[in-house]
Amino acid sequence: MSLGEPNLSRRPDGAALFIALLLAAIAAVIIWQTSMMRVPPIQARVGPQVFPYVIAGGLILLAIGTALSAWRGQFPAREKDNYGPMLWIIGGLIGQMLLLGWAGFSIGTAVLFAFTAKGFGRGPLWQTLPIGLVLSFVIWFIFSRGLQLSLPMGPLERLIP
C-alpha cells in the first residue's frame, strides 16, 4: 500500500517510534516465554526454542530499523482519522461478543449490524436494529438449520423448535 510522499512534517514520528517500541516489546515477550520452556536435553539441540528465538532476534532488528525510519520521518503521510465511526464499529463488535452468550446470535448480531451502519452514518438505531434483527435471524436459520453450523442460541432462536 503506498500512501504517497514520505511524511517530513513529523520528524521524529512519534507514532512510528511507538511501533518500534511495540516490536521490541513483542520480541521481549517471545524471549521471556521461550526461555521459560523446559526442554528435555535430548531435544535441546534443534528443539522448539530455536525458531522463536530467531523470530525474536529478527523483531529486535526490525524494531531498530523502524526507530531509525521513524526518526528520519520515512513513514508515509497519514491523514487525520475520524475516531467516532471507528468507536461505533468497535462498540458493535464488543456488544455482539457480550450479547451472543445469553441473548443469542440474532440479537447480538443485530447490534453489530446497526452499530456498523451507524458508523457509516446510517441511522437511526430504532430503524436499523430491527432490520439487523430480521437479517441475522434469517442468516441464523439458514446456517444453523441448513448448513449445520453451531451458532449460539438465545430466547429468539428457541422460539423455533
Next chain:
Amino acid sequence: MDTFGLLADGLLAALQVHNLLYALIGVTLGTAVGVLPGIGPALTVALLLPVTYRLDATGSLIMFAGIYYGGMYGGSTTSILLNTPGESASIVTALEGNKMARKGRGGPALATAAIGSFIAGLIATIALAFLAPWVVKAALAFGPADYFALMVLAFVTVSAAFGDSALRGITALFIGLGLGVIGIDLQTGQARLAFGIPDLLDGIEVTTLAVALFAIGETLSIASSRSQIKEEVLAVKGSVWMTLEDWKRSWPAWLRGTVIGFPIGAMPAGGAEIGTFFSYAAEKRLSKHPEEFGHGAIEGVAGPEAANNASAAGTLVPLLTLGLPTSATAAIMLAGFQQFGLQPGPLLFANNAPLVWSLVASLLIANFMLLVLNLPLIGLWVKLLTIPKHWLYAGILTFATLGTLGANGALSGRLGPIPFSFELLILLAFGLLGYGLRRFGYPIAPVVIGLILGPLAEQQLRRALAISQGDPLVLVHSPIAITLYVIAAIALLLPIFLRMRGKGEVLGQLAANED
C-alpha cells in the same frame, strides 16, 4: 499416464453435476465479491472454509478456485465503472478502463476485459496442467534444507521485493511468523507462547486472522477515513460489442498479458497485481497509439486484465506442486487443503491425482462459465455497485463474525457471569491490528503468509537439522539451496538498491497487497 490422459480424466470428473454446481457457485460468488469493493477472494474463501467443513474436498476446492478466478473477472467491472478497484489486481485496469467508460466506451472496455481474462485464463490453465508435472518431478529431488531455502525465498519475495518499503514488508512478515509460533509444537507437544490460555493451544486460525485483517481492518479504515470520495457508477452506454479495430488492438495485448502474467504468478513472487503493472508498462511502450494512454487506450485494459487472470492460474503452480502460497488467497486455499487433511506438494500429485486433475480441469470449465456470467449478465453485476456503503459494510461484518463463529463457536471466554466467544475477541484484536497496519502503510498479505508458511518452514528447518545432527552447514549444502538463497538475496537487495537510486516509486506502485 501422460498429462493429456490425466487432464481428460479430470475433465470427466469435473463435468459431473455436483462438481459443475460447485464451480458455478464459486464463480458466481467470486464475481460478486470481485465486483463489491471491500471484499476480495481471500476474505471470501476464508469465510467459506467453516461452511464447507462437512462438504467433500474436491467440490470445495473447485469452489474456492472458482472464487479466485471469479474475483479476477469481477474486479475489472468495478475498476471500469467506478474507478475504485474491486480488488487489488484491478488497480491498473482503472487507469484506462474508467477513462473509456467516461467516454461512453464502457461496453467495449468490459468486453475486452472479459474476453482477455477468458483467453488468458484458458492458456494459463493449460500451461499450469503441463508445467505442474515437471515442477513435481523437480521437487521430488528437494530435501528438507532445499524446502527451507525455497520458503525463505518466498518470504523474501512476498515481503521485501515489492511494495514501497522492505522494512515494513519484512515487519509484517515477522508479525505473521511470530503468530505462527503460538500453540502446541507439533514435534514435541510443548506449548509455546500460549500464556496458559487453553484457546491458544491450537494456535491462531489462519481464517480468523485473514477475516480480521481483511474484513474488520478494512471496514475500520474505510469508516474512519475523512476523505470519503463521492463515487458515481457510470452507466454502460452504447454497444457492448467491440469494433474490428478494438479486436485488432486487443489481441496482441491479451497474449502479451498472458505471457507476462503467468510466470510472475508461478514464481514465488507475490500476487497477481505485479504482472498487471508490468503488462501495462509493456503495452504503453509497444502501442502504436501512445498518446491515447491515460485517456482510455483499450490495450491498457486488455493487457493487464489478461495478465491478472494468467497470474492467478500461475499462483496455483507453486501452491499445488510445492505447497507454497504466494498470495493471500493462495495462503487461505492452502488452509482449505489442510482442513481436508491434504498437504499440497509433490506427494499430492502422487496420492490424490484425481483431485488435483479435476481441480485443474474444473478451472477450464469455470473460465467458460465466467465468460457467460460476465458478458451477457453484466447489468446484474453493475446493480451490486449501487449497494450503499453502510449496508455493505454492516453486511460484511455480519458475515465475518458468522464465519468466525462457524469455525469455532465455543463460548469459552468469561467476563464475570457473561460467557463470550474467545475467537471473536481474537477477531477484534487482529481487526485493530489490521487497521494499524493499513494506517501506517504495512502490507497485509505477508502477515497471512507468515502465519501459514512459518510453521511449515520451521518443520523443514528442524527436519534438516535433525538429519545433520545439528550441523547448520547442511542448510547450504546442496546446489539447489544455494541457488535459491542467491535468488533470495538478489530479491532482497536489488529493490533496496533501486530505492536508493530513486526508483522507489515504481516499486511502491508494485506493492503486493491484498489478494
